[in-house]
Amino acid sequence: MGKTYKGKLVVLTNEFSQSQAEYTAMAFRAGDNTTVIGSTTAGADGNVSPLFLPGGLKTMISGIGVYYPNREETQRIGIVPDIEVKPSIEGIKAGRDELLERAIEIISEN
Template sequence: MGDLYSGKIVILTDENTQSMGEWFTMMLRQFNANATIIGSQTAGADGDVKRLTLPGGYHFSFTGNGIFYPDGRQTQRVGIKPDIYFKASAKDLVGVEDAHLQRAMKYIREGK
């Protein structure tokens, strides 16, 4: 099978990261000490979706199970906090380059 990857892993997140993206972010961080999350806090919308139909045609959707860090901290409605906070500015957003990716590349090159 070969050796496991031991280099840096950078996970990019923002407020649009939710559900499976949050799950994989948590999983990669737990499995590899070299994983760093860069971006803004995630949506806090992980867990499966349950749907309930009540008499009268009322429909409800809600998250069906709790998702927690191994130390017991909740992630639902809270989100995953990045190790390095980054939020693109308005100037960054109108630029040609992906500011989020550039910030990750800086971290890989410089370690900060």
């Protein structure tokens, strides 16, 4: 087996993170030295199935529940970050990526 990464890992999420991005955040969080930062994800994980409605309308629904290994639900709840970091108006105006800046701070800490 190859070498395993032993360093710090920071996963960035926000309300637009959904589906596979939520699975990925959950999987990385299960490892050592992982910190999830940002805002809570969309809570839209699980399979997607079509639902056909009268009048030729069609919508999509998620038909299964998704859970952490400890049985906590993620569907409609999302992945809650370990550290909440949201862009500020001042940061946006200045062209800063405050989420990335915080991730770099975490990785740089001893």
